[in-house]
Amino acid sequence: MNETIPNDTSRSAPHVAVFSFPSSSHPMSLLMLVRRLTAAAPEVMFSFFDTAKSNGQTFKNIDKDLENLKVYDVDDGLPENYVLTGKWGEEIELFMAATPFNFKKSLEVAEVERGRKITCVLSDAFLWFSGEMAVEIGVPWLAVYFSGAFALTTHIYTDLIRSTIGVDPNAIAGREDETLEFIQGMSSVRIRDLQDGIIVGNLESAFNRMLHRMGQMLPRATAVVINTFEESNPTIIEDLNSKFQKCLSIAPFTSLTYPPPSDSDTTGCLSWLDKQKPSSVVYISFGTVGALPAHELEALAEGLEGSGTPFLWSLNDKLREQLPVSFLNRTREWGLIVPWAPQFPILQHRAVGVFMTHCGWNSILECILAGVPVIGRPIFAEQHLNGRFISDVWGTGIRIDGGVFTKGGVIKGLELILFNEEGKKMMEKVQAFKELAEKAIETDGSSTRNFKTLLQIVSTT
Structure with a gap:
């Protein structure tokens, strides 16, 4: 040869x-x-x-x-x-x-x-x-x-x-x-x-x-x-x-060695976050491969509206079309939906208090690096394993009640992490993990x- x-x-x-x-x-x-x-x-x-x-x-x-x-x-x-x-x-x-x-x-x-x-x-x-x-x-x-x-x-x-x-x-x-x-x-x-x-x-x-x-x-x-x-x-x-x-x-x-270019925020996510209060926003993304069924998309939207929590949602245009127009109109003052978002810089932003995710491994690593707790809704592959470790082993987040989104489950999860004592403990634990990760890449x-x-x-x- x-x-x-x-x-x-x-x-x-x-x-x-x-x-x-x-x-x-x-x-x-x-x-x-x-x-x-x-x-x-x-x-x-x-x-x-x-x-x-x-x-x-x-x-x-x-x-x-x-x-x-x-x-x-x-x-x-x-x-x-x-x-x-x-x-x-x-x-x-x-x-x-x-x-x-x-x-x-x-x-x-x-x-x-x-x-x-x-x-x-x-x-x-x-x-x-x-x-x-x-x-x-x-x-x-x-x-x-x-x-x-x-x-x-x-x-x-x-x-x-x-x-x-x-x-x-x-x-x-x-x-x-x-x-x-x-x-x-x-x-x-x-x-x-x-x-x-x-x-x-x-x-x-x-x-x-x-x-x-x-x-x-x-x-x-x-x-x-x-x-x-x-x-x-x-x-x-x-x-x-x-x-x-x-x-x-x-x-x-990956995220630390090759950060996105300064002009990567084409959808204005970071400038929108600049206007929000510290640790008040839920960032939502379920990756590019799996997708939520229509009834869960609707339940998630209802939960976001019912909770009144400021949200930044990365959602492609095809799925966005499935959301009720009334939801989009009623939440436009405190919610932003974009087809793509620079995830790691968003998670690092002081305004983000929780990440709602499919528990893909890259997303979990970025959560740890940013020190942000998780509300997990695994979809497939090893995401269920990742969600188990987050909730039951590390204590850095929760999995959504029953494994599927409901209006009540969304409201309950956001309330727990953003406002309850249990959520503060999760924040402390994920911050401790962040310090371990940072030490791992020191000299x-x-x-x-x-x-x-x-x-x-x-x-x-």
Whole structure:
């Protein structure tokens, strides 16, 4: 595969292959990590591999060919003239069917084109086959997991969970509140909190088989990089350290390392917040992938109006059209709805007192960094796990009553966090977490030390 590489000193320089998973926030999160590595190791060459569609979105406002970073497209697995049906997971299934051959083909192109052998594979942990490819070419495999340590734990222990609890829906029925006492650090987690694909759902879908295989493969990685900081879950991190060759928790880094440009507030959110009282506003966002059902959108709107709480709501135009016109008219004096919002600067603003969220991991990290308590309404994936840790382990927020929005539940939640003594305690706890996160990225902090270890591995030829 490397016969045509020029015979010069560049052959011995580090060349890292970066494999991205083309879904949700994964590519951008991986790019943020790679940009930090490129800045710290300008002598290392990075080649970034993803589908053309995903690369187009990820690098929309970023130069694809930085000095030591070049972008390559891999086959997305869609047959020529194929028309997508809109079925959930369809593109992922086609993409996974094309792996690993699509990556191998593009890897050959990059190695020849750039004149350097691959010396390390840095991949999204979802792409478990990257480990086998790394073994084939005799280089380290670094797997990056972008959610929390407790979500990763469920994948590492999937086989144990299945053998202990079972996968028969009839056998599980009525046991949803049983806890995972048999896994270190997971005694507060209940069966109902587990992601689809662990013991319920279509265990044989391409996506769920991928995650199952990931959990089996990660102990073989040279290092597993986790988007968390050690102090957030020391018991779980201790257990993962016993499972992996190296367990490197390196968060928080994305929001602090690459803050949005000063002109990113195109919808006027920050200037609107400037006019509000300290800790009075609820910021609302449920991410870009999942969506609330119409009846919950209506209940949330009714609760916001009934509470009289100033609100800033990031909601796309299609969903905004589902809100009653009367609600929009009656709340325009103390509420602002925008199609997009610069989330981290908003959470950092003194006017924001609580974040109403789907409990996506990036959002949870930003809450911690900003020191803002949470009202959680998980929608899918590991969000239920995240919500459980927020409410029952960390005490930095609550989950909405019954798991769905009602007018009364919204009013009750806002009252509790913004005005009650219990809410003050949650604020104190999240502020304490913020201090731990800030210490983790200090010069001698745990995340800084772990990043240096990661940097050393990618810089070694």
